[in-house]
Amino acid sequence: MPKTARRAAAAAVLALAVGGGVAACGEGQPVAAPAAGPILTAIGDATSVPPPPDERAPVTQAAPAEAAISFPRTGSGQWMFTPGSDEVAGPAGRLMRYRIAIETDIDGVGPGEFAKAIRTILGDPRGWTAGGQWRLQQVGPSDSADFTIYLATPASRDKLCGGTPDSYTSCRNGSNVVLNVARWANAVPNYGAPLDVYRQYMVTHETGHRLGQGHELCPGPGQRAPVMEQQTLGLHGCVPNPWPFPDGGREYAGPSGEYDDPIPAGDS
Structure with a gap:
């Protein structure tokens, strides 16, 4: 969506919210959005994590030209929730519903x-x-959901994730699956795979945490990295892999554990 169109849509939804057309109910779950449009809600309504000190000065991060994504370090904490879909992925198992914001x-x-x-x-x-x-x-913003996937600016990532803020990684915190837009736009240095592969990894890894998966280690040099390895911080001799079932058959996993990798400074 072009910048001007998105701003107009956000303004329209905000006007509806002020006028009583959009509200939030128990535990910060929003009620119905305007027909065929996004819903705007404050980050304070989306999470119980207290916000950090106010940071108003925006620092725009420019993605590679082909991505054409830009964002401030500190966003407004206002969200567009997308409409749901009738599609259900997977032939069997427990149904997990998720929202997208x-x-x-x-x-x-x-x-x-x-x-x-x-x-x-x-x-x-x-x-x-x-x-x-x-x-x-x-599912849509008014539907019952098991988790919400957020595409967040680095500072909002820190609010939603809780714990020690780093503005660099993505995370899962309770029912929040938080994708840092800096990683969605720029991936990580020396990842060794195209941007689309890194995006597949970050979504699958953080969703894996919501499904009860813990961190794993590289099983050996030159082998595929388990999707639950912290590939954002280092591959440790493995090669990038964004999938738990990379061959469509038996689940691929590594030894349980995590490395003591440093987290890069900043939010680029």
């Missing part, structure tokens, strides 16, 4: 295109639904 300050990521990318990743036959334990479905 994009912070309104992010330019160059259309809500519809982003939601489609998330559904495609989570519905891939090499993903979490391949083992028959899980089915996944995107």
Whole structure:
């Protein structure tokens, strides 16, 4: 969505909210959005994590030219929730419903295109639904959901994730699956795979945490990295891999554990 169109949509939804057309109910779950449009809600309504000190000065981070994504370090904490879908990924297993929300300050990521990318990743036959334990479905902002996937600016990532702020990684915190837009736009240095592969990894890894998966280690030099290895911080001799079932058959995993890798400074 072009920047001006998104701002207009956000303003229209905000006007409805002020006028009583949009509200939030118990535990910060929003009620129905305007027909065929996004819903705007404050980050304070989306999470119980207290916000950090106010940071108003925006620092725009420019993505590679082909990505055409820009964003401030500190966003507004206002979200566009996308409409749901009838698609259900996976033939069997427990149904897990998820919402999708994009912070309104992010330019160059259309809500519809982003939601489609998330559904495609989570519905891939090499993903979490391949083992028959899980089915996944995107729902709308007024529907009951098991988790929400946020595309957040670095400072909002820190609010939603809780713990020690780093503005660099993505995370899962309770029912929040938080994708740092800096990583969505720029991936990480020396990852060794295209941006699309890194995006598949970050979505699958953080969703894996919501499905009860812990961190894993590289099983050996030159082998595929388990999707639950912290590939953002280092591959430790493995090669990038974004899937738990990379061959569509038996689940691929490594030894349980995590490395003591330093987290890079900043939010680029």
